[in-house]
Amino acid sequence: AKNEGAGKIKVFRQWMLDKLQESRTLEHDMAVALVNKEFVVYYQPIVDSFSREIYSYEALIRWIHPLKGLLSPDSFIPVAEKTGMINEMGKSVLEMACREAACWAVPAKISVNVSPVQLSSKAFAGIVLSILKETGLPADRLELEVTESSLFTESNTPINTLNKLREWGVKISIDDFGTGYSSLSRMSKIAFDKIKIDKSFVSSISTQEDTLNIIKLITGMAKSLNMKAVAEGVETQEQLESLQALGCDLAQGYLFGKPQPYIDRKIRYGEITSI
Ligand code: C2E
């Protein structure tokens, strides 16, 4: 039995070493990828729940890996956050997304995800401002999506940064609402524009009665705080109808469109404004 234990430790040690090696090469590959411009942005529409008019497009990063093909953010964002590379990567997403949105004929917003790591950097507000200047995108067409965990820190930098950005006209939304630790007292220090209801709630809307009440609670809270509520991961007409009944203003999901590397030219040129 003793030997068995030692064997297990050995296997575990090897597993740890493999993981370490894996993340090291991933880190190296990512640095190369940034230089080679292998990161691209996909766009997914967010629409008015009733009129289906386009409200914004969310920018979602993808890695076109030369050997592994299309990689989704969940496979590399955590490593990018650990190594700090997310700062560079996030700046590049912001640049690409603002440049793209600046040339649309429709005044739809562009929503860009911001990592807690980026928000805790004192340089972030200045970076956003210089990208807006450089691309000519009006500040009120940029919306930043931040998670509750961004505010779950001792430092005041994230809150100060968000308030500064908001004063300049940039919109701020809370992403994945209801899935993390919320600190209502911290959240109340920022006037958010929008709350995104996590797709885990939307997918269980017809099977779990509690879910309806949670969504009702969130949309009610949004209304009374003068924010918009948006549901993500809307896949069926049935889900949309429930969300409409619950007073959810905006919706995003495969029902309206999957993330794509381009914007439909009819929308881009303003020939149509809804989906
Ligand atoms: P998120 O911000 O919550 O984005 C929503 C995710 O749900 C996206 O996954 C989107 O493709 C997916 N989705 C949208 N509609 C549906 C639907 O109807 N059904 C289902 N099953 N899924 C749907 P994606 O693109 O893989 O992104 C995953 C996460 O990676 C994002 O979650 C976000 O947290 C992060 N992320 C993506 N791009 C960036 C970025 O540029 N910077 C940072 N910091 N994080 C990013």
Ligand code: CA
């Ligand atoms: Ca998001």
Ligand code: CA
């Ligand atoms: Ca989300």
Ligand code: CA
């Ligand atoms: Ca998410």
